Amino acid sequence: MDMRRQDDFAETGRQAVRQNIRGTMEFLQKFPPFNQMESAHLAFLVEHCVLRFYGAGDAILRPDSGPVEHFYIVKQGRVHGQRPHTARRGSETTFEITTGECFPLAALLGERATRTEHLAAEDTFCLLLDRSSFVRLFGLSPVFRDFALRGVSGLLDQVNQQVQARAAETLGAQYSLDTTLAELAVRAPVTCEPALPLRDAVRLMHDRQVGSVVVVDPTQRPLGIFTLHDLRRLVADPVTDPAVALTRPIAERMIPSPYALPPTASAFDAATAMTERHIAHVCLVQDERLLGVVSERDLFSLQRVDLVHLARTIRHAGRVETLAALRGDIRQLVDRMLAHGASSTQITHLITLLNDHTVCRVIELALEELGDPGLPFAWLSFGSEGRREQTLHTDQDNGLLFEAEGPVEAAEGRRRLLPLAERINQDLARCGFALCKGQIMAGNPQLCLSRQEWSRRFATFVREATPENLLGSSIFFDLRSIWGPPEGCEALRRQLLADVADNSAFQRLLAENALRQRPPVGRFRDFVVARKGAEKDTLDLKVQGLTPFVDGARLLALANGVDAVGTLERLRALVARDVIDEKDGAAYAEAYHFIQLIRMQQHQQQARQDLPYGNRLDPDSLNHLDRRILRESFRQAQRLQGSLALRYQL
Amino acid sequence: MTPFPWLPRRRLRAPLDPDLLQRRARLPAPAPFAAAPAARQRLVVLDLETSGLDLHRDQVLSIGAVAIEDGAVDFAQQFEATLRRDGQREPGASVLIHGLAPSALAAGVAPADGLLAFMEFLGDSPLLAFHAGFDRHMLARALKDSLDLRLAHPFLDVAELAPLLCPEAGLERGALDDWVARFGLQVQQRHHASADALVTGELALILFHRARRQGLDDLAGLADACARRRRRQQAPSF
Numbered sequence: 001m002d003m004r005r006q007d008d009f010a011e012t013g014r015q016a017v018r019q020n021i022r023g024t025m026e027f028l029q030k031f032p033p034f035n036q037m038e039s040a041h042l043a044f045l046v047e048h049c050v051l052r053f054y055g056a057g058d059a060i061l062r063p064d065s066g067p068v069e070h071f072y073i074v075k076q077g078r079v080h081g082q083r084p085h086t087a088r089r090g091s092e093t094t095f096e097i098t099t100g101e102c103f104p105l106a107a108l109l110g111e112r113a114t115r116t117e118h119l120a121a122e123d124t125f126c127l128l129l130d131r132s133s134f135v136r137l138f139g140l141s142p143v144f145r146d147f148a149l150r151g152v153s154g155l156l157d158q159v160n161q162q163v164q165a166r167a168a169e170t171l172g173a174q175y176s177l178d179t180t181l182a183e184l185a186v187r188a189p190v191t192c193e194p195a196l197p198l199r200d201a202v203r204l205m206h207d208r209q210v211g212s213v214v215v216v217d218p219t220q221r222p223l224g225i226f227t228l229h230d231l232r233r234l235v236a237d238p239v240t241d242p243a244v245a246l247t248r249p250i251a252e253r254m255i256p257s258p259y260a261l262p263p264t265a266s267a268f269d270a271a272t273a274m275t276e277r278h279i280a281h282v283c284l285v286q287d288e289r290l291l292g293v294v295s296e297r298d299l300f301s302l303q304r305v306d307l308v309h310l311a312r313t314i315r316h317a318g319r320v321e322t323l324a325a326l327r328g329d330i331r332q333l334v335d336r337m338l339a340h341g342a343s344s345t346q347i348t349h350l351i352t353l354l355n356d357h358t359v360c361r362v363i364e365l366a367l368e369e370l371g372d373p374g375l376p377f378a379w380l381s382f383g384s385e386g387r388r389e390q391t392l393h394t395d396q397d398n399g400l401l402f403e404a405e406g407p408v409e410a411a412e413g414r415r416r417l418l419p420l421a422e423r424i425n426q427d428l429a430r431c432g433f434a435l436c437k438g439q440i441m442a443g444n445p446q447l448c449l450s451r452q453e454w455s456r457r458f459a460t461f462v463r464e465a466t467p468e469n470l471l472g473s474s475i476f477f478d479l480r481s482i483w484g485p486p487e488g489c490e491a492l493r494r495q496l497l498a499d500v501a502d503n504s505a506f507q508r509l510l511a512e513n514a515l516r517q518r519p520p521v522g523r524f525r526d527f528v529v530a531r532k533g534a535e536k537d538t539l540d541l542k543v544q545g546l547t548p549f550v551d552g553a554r555l556l557a558l559a560n561g562v563d564a565v566g567t568l569e570r571l572r573a574l575v576a577r578d579v580i581d582e583k584d585g586a587a588y589a590e591a592y593h594f595i596q597l598i599r600m601q602q603h604q605q606q607a608r609q610d611l612p613y614g615n616r617l618d619p620d621s622l623n624h625l626d627r628r629i630l631r632e633s634f635r636q637a638q639r640l641q642g643s644l645a646l647r648y649q650l
Numbered sequence: 651m652t653p654f655p656w657l658p659r660r661r662l663r664a665p666l667d668p669d670l671l672q673r674r675a676r677l678p679a680p681a682p683f684a685a686a687p688a689a690r691q692r693l694v695v696l697d698l699e700t701s702g703l704d705l706h707r708d709q710v711l712s713i714g715a716v717a718i719e720d721g722a723v724d725f726a727q728q729f730e731a732t733l734r735r736d737g738q739r740e741p742g743a744s745v746l747i748h749g750l751a752p753s754a755l756a757a758g759v760a761p762a763d764g765l766l767a768f769m770e771f772l773g774d775s776p777l778l779a780f781h782a783g784f785d786r787h788m789l790a791r792a793l794k795d796s797l798d799l800r801l802a803h804p805f806l807d808v809a810e811l812a813p814l815l816c817p818e819a820g821l822e823r824g825a826l827d828d829w830v831a832r833f834g835l836q837v838q839q840r841h842h843a844s845a846d847a848l849v850t851g852e853l854a855l856i857l858f859h860r861a862r863r864q865g866l867d868d869l870a871g872l873a874d875a876c877a878r879r880r881r882r883q884q885a886p887s888f
Contacts, residue, residue, distance in 0.1 A: 020716070020728055020848045023838025050722035053855035055863065076836065123833070125852065128722065 021046050024127070027075070031100030033147035041141035048133040051075065054120035061104060061118040068107040068114055070128040074099050077124025081116040096121065105148050108134065110623055181270055181284050182263035185292030189283075191216045194223060194251035201250045202231060211295055212281045215254045220289045224254030227281055260285040263292070268346055270294050275311040275353060314357040320365060320427045323358055327432040330354050331392055331607050338604065344596040345568055352388040355433070356482045359398075362427045363483050366420055373416045377402040378484035379424075382440060386478035387550070387566045389596075392603050393613035395434035396425060397475055400442040401488045404450035414448050421448050440475060451488045455495055462499045465509045474513065474551060477558065478565055493563065500558040507559045511648035514551035515641050519634040520544045526631050527619045535616055541602070542615040545595040548637040549588060552644055556580070567592060588640055591633035598622070598630060666762065666797070673766055680803040681774040683869040688858040689721030691869060693806075694729075694771070695778045695854060697846035698785050701735070705784070709735055710792040712758070713768050714843025716851045717775070721858070723851045729771040730844040732758035762796040769793070772803065776869070780826045780850045782807035806869070808850055808857065810876040815860040829853055 024046045028034035034042055054060050060079060061068065072079075079097040097103050097118075107114040108131070129137070138145050190208045192201050194215050201213050205228070212227040234253060235242050245253060260283040261269055270282045274296055284292040310329055317323045333354075334347055363379060383397035384390050400421050404410040422443035429435045442448055449457065461469045461476065477496060481489035500506060520528040520539040529537050539545075553570040556562070562573040568589050575585035603613050619627055644650070666674070684691045696715045702708035710733060717727035735758070758764065779785040782805040790801035812829050813822050821828050826846070830837060835852050839845040861867050866875070 019714070019730060019839065019842055019844040021725065023845060023848075024725070026838070027836070047725055049725045050720075051725065051852070051855075052722040053852070053859055055856075055859045076834070123856065125855075127725075 024049075024075075028073070028100070033143050034100075036143045037141050038143075041137065041144065044140065045129060045133075045137055045144075046127075048137075049073075049127040049129050052126050052128055054124045054126065056120055056122045056124075058120045059117055060120060060124075060126065061107075061114045061116075063113050063115055063117060065113065067112055068104055069131050071102060071108055071131075071134045072104070072118075073102045073127040073129075075125040075127050077126075078121040079103065079124060079126075080119050080121045082119055109148065110626075112623065180263060181261060181265050181267065181282070181294050182291070184267060184270075184298050185263070185284050185294050187292070189214055189290055189293045191220070191290065192250060193217075194254075195249045197247055198226070198250045198253055199246040201226060202246070210293075211297070212293055213250070214258065214283060214290055214293060215250055216290055222258055222260065222283050222285060222290045224251065224256045225258035225281060225283065225293075226250055226254045229280065230255065258283045262286055267294075272350075272353065275350075275357075278312060278315070311354060311357050314354065314361055317361055317365075320362065320430055323361060324431045326358075331604070334392060334600070335604060338600070344593050344600055347600060348389045348391060348596065351392065351394075352385060352390045355385065355390055355394070358431055358433075359428065360483050362431060363424055366423045366427060370420055370423060373420055375402055375413055375416055376485055377417055378481045378486065378488050379442065380489060381480050381482050383475045383478055385482075386480045388480075389550075389566060391596075391600055392607060393615070396428055396436045397440045398425075398442045399440070399447035399449070399454075399476075399479075401454055401481070401484075401492075402450055403488065404452070410450040410453055413450060414445060418443065418445060418448055451491065454488075454492055458492060458496050459499060462496075462503055462506050465506060470509060470513050473510065474554065477554060480565055497558060497561050497563065501561055507555065508648045508650070510551075510555045510558070511644050512650060514548065514555050514644055515650060517544055517547045517551075519548055519637040519641070521631055521634040521638065526627075527634075529619065537620070538616040538618045540615050541595055541599040541617050545634060545637065546592065546599070548641055549592045549595075552640045553588075555644065584639070584643070587636050591636035594629055594633045598626065670762055670766055670797070673770065674797055674799060677769050677799075678774040681776065683776050683804055683806070683873045685868055685870040687862070687867045688718075688869050688872075692773070692775045693718045693778055693854075693869075694775045695723075695808075695847050695851040696785055696789070697779065697843045697850060698788055699841065699843045700788055703784075705787050705791075708788070709733075710761075710765075710788050711735055712843045713764065713789075714845070714847040715768065715771065716844070716847050717771075718778075718851055718854065721855070723848065723855065727771075728844060728848075729768055731764035731767060733761040733764045734758040735761070761792065765793055765796050765799075769797075769799070775803075777803050777805045778808055778850065778854050779805060780808045780846075780853070782809070804873065806873055807876060808854055810879060811857050811872065812853065814875055814879055815857050815864065815866070826850065826853075 021043060025034075025039065025042050028042060028046070034045075037045075054077070060072065074097055076099060078099075081095040081097070095116075103118060104114045104116075138148060187210075190204060190210045190212070191214045192204060194217075196204075196215075205211070205213050211229075212225055214222050215224040215226065216222055230253065234240060234245055258281070259273060259277060259279055261273065263284045263286055273282055274280060280296040282294050283290055284294060310326065310333060313329075314323060314326055317326065330351065334351065338347065359379065359381075378401045380386075380399040380401055381397065382399065384394065385397060400417055402413045402417060404413045421441075425435065425441045425443040435441065440447060458476070461473045479489060479493065500510075522528045527539060529539050550567050553567045553574070556574050556579055557564060557570040560574065560577060560579050562570055562577070564570045564573045571580065571585050571589050571592075574580040575582050580588070598617065599615060602615075602617055606613050619630060622630060681691075694715050694717050696713070698710050699712045699714075700708045700710055712732040713729065715729040717724050719727065759767075777786075786801070786805045793799040793801050809824070809826075812824065813819070816832075819829075819832055821832065824832070826849070829835075830849055830853070833853065833856055835849050837845055837849045858867070861872060866872060
């Protein structure tokens with residue numbers, strides 16, 4: 001080929017590119033992120049696209065069509081995301097993508113199929129960029145890269161959805177605990193006036209096929225509630241003649257002042273309230289007017305194991321063996337919670353709630369069997385249970401507090417309480433709460449103390465900073481009373497805050513301690529994993545990932561008079577007091593959430609495979625997206641440590 | 651002086667460069683429309699800008715084309731060439747239609763080069779065009795004149811296909827602009843050969859989709875249907 005013709009041909013080629021490529025670039029430049037991209041990068045994008053047409057109703061992407069192969073930009077038309085409907089049959093539109101917008105970033109980056117069916121809502125043209133060109137563009141254009149990553153954020157929303165979807169695959173239900181009660185209570189509530197004879201009220205419930213009727217005044221203010229449960233009790237009551245009671249006004253038999261939540265409260269709030277209060281119905285009330293009723297069945301109609309029922313079974317268990325058998329149900333419930341979109345905080349909170357019920361029931365059973373020691377006591381929880389951050393993998397960290405005047409009385413109290421405490425520790429072990437290797441258990445005489453003894457002990461921790469005391473403070477300073485009178489525990493916490501706030505030397509020691517565990521991310525390599533041994537190629541999600549957040553939040557909380565015990569509550573309170581910047585606080589919380597979520601997923605998987613629980617993870621076992629977010633989460637832990645180092649000049 | 655000035659002037663062809671001859675010899679034979687879904691065969695959508703609408707006198711000024719492969723317009727496969735035409739008859743009149751400035755025409759490539767490059771881009775693919783009869787005739791004449799090459803590629807006329815598949819539009823004799831408006835398509839620069847080729851390609855994608863929904867997803871079948879429609883319309887009515 002002679003040079004001139006070659007030039008001509010090249011010129012012809014370039015010209016060919018010019019008009020339509022330029023036209024499409026001009027079109028894209030009306031939309032972000034394309035309007036900020038360098039034109040060479042944008043040209044690269046357009047030159048590697050194909051243009052495809054989809055008629056109204058055509059599926060563009062489907063969950064069953066394998067990993068996503070293209071990046072799609074809507075040139076003209078509208079695309080709908082369709083998900084199978086929550087409770088009903090059919091599907092619902094979850095989002096709409098229109099001209100100039102693109103999809104599906106999370107699936108593309110995660111190298112997986114989309115979770116949502118993408119349908120053409122009307123006749124639609126899409127520009128499709130193939131995966132390998134997408135990856136190259138990702139490398140070429142920082143603007144595009146930022147957009148793609150930000151598009152995946154809140155990173156955690158996407159991951160949470162992914163986790164839910166993954167859990168839902170095995171469980172087959174989609175339903176979020178973040179759903180507001182207003183969305184759940186779709187039916188008008190069944191109500192009656194206080195004077196209505198009970199028989200008519202029961203007939204009303206029967207006709208309307210509901211389990212409860214709310215008694216209201218003329219302004220629709222709820223006065224009381226009557227449920228099928230109450231009817232059963234009435235009929236079974238040996239003192240009452242049901243035939244007479246049924247003719248009397250409902251007001252005589254209703255449960256007055258029914259528990260109410262605003263319609264903006266979440267399904268999670270209702271579930272927690274039902275579990276804590278042992279009720280099966282929650283009224284939705286706004287401005288003192290009844291808007292609806294949410295029942296236990298509304299909340300968990302899709303579940304075989306339901307939270308409220310489980311909590312009730314635990315509270316009524318007659319034997320420790322029954323409690324032990326219920327642990328499997330708790331695991332199943334956690335599976336379901338993950339499937340229903342609960343966050344890691346919600347789940348740890350619930351596990352703690354159920355564990356609290358189990359502990360209380362174990363104490364009650366032990367008291368029934370060994371007899372009342374004749375001395376009131378409070379059962380204290382430390383560590384993760386104290387922070388309400390328990391996962392399925394949990395061991396005992398507990399103590400006992402009682403009131404005594406002087407050392408002699410304290411010794412006598414201990415003598416009476418220790419056998420009971422030991423028994424409770426053993427029974428808890430039978431229920432799946434592993435005995436604490438460090439002997440942090442109420443059955444240990446050093447942890448079965450009077451209020452004065454506890455107070456002295458805590459003061460020693462702050463005054464004498466030995467390594468054991470520092471380690472102790474990281475466990476004991478997250479304390480909570482879960483059985484018995486709470487006043488002693490509250491007084492201890494108040495004292496602790498005052499002691500630590502005054503002692504900057506101790507704060508510095510705590511800070512040093514909080515820097516001990518370095519998050520496993522390196523400057524060059526993405527993860528730092530164990531080099532050899534049984535733990536080769538793994539990192540510890542709890543010690544290396546969560547502990548920096550837990551320790552950091554504890555230190556800052558104690559130093560700034562924050563009374564909260566949970567890590568996330570502490571972070572929130574610290575943001576409210578301007579100790580931590582709001583954005584930093586949110587980032588720390590997200591990161592903590594995510595590490596905890598990964599840890600819980602691993603525990604669930606280990607439980608399913610009958611493996612012992614463990615916190616060590618091989619990061620290579622994660623998908624691309626999870627890996628990246630885990631790395632970012634560890635970096636947030638590094639940032640928190642960096643800010644502590646700066647604050648305490650370490 | 652030519653003896654018959656009213657006859658179209660047949661420009662004397664300079665002998666072809668041996669390199670061009672070689673390339674011409676390597677051009678593949680055209681393939682017929684496949685009796686298979688449109689997505690199976692590579693198609694080339696063509697649009698020509700000409701100096702006017704006279705089939706015998708006017709000249710091809712620029713060629714725009716896009717390829718449809720696997721059922722999608724591939725932005726990596728586009729063609730555009732402006733042919734160098736210095737001996738224009740009435741540049742002033744035609745510029746109103748084709749929008750090509752005389753300077754652009756003067757800067758174009760030699761017609762033989764541009765046309766051969768197009769034929770190489772085309773390969774053995776069948777062609778699509780709006781009012782294909784005109785483009786086919788103009789292209790065939792240009793190829794004959796500049797390359798002594800006979801155009802044998804089959805054409806499918808999008809202007810025939812559109813009313814056949816979308817009778818409800820009521821656009822029996824619709825122009826490209828009518829169909830563009832009907833489907834709400836965006837044209838970057840109308841009367842620019844490659845922009846027109848792109849929008850014609852988009853129209854074709856819509857029509858193939860319609861055909862598939864009507865169970866007519868077969869190129870050879872669609873070409874036959876167009877031919878039958880043409881015969882029906884040309885048949886004398888009684």
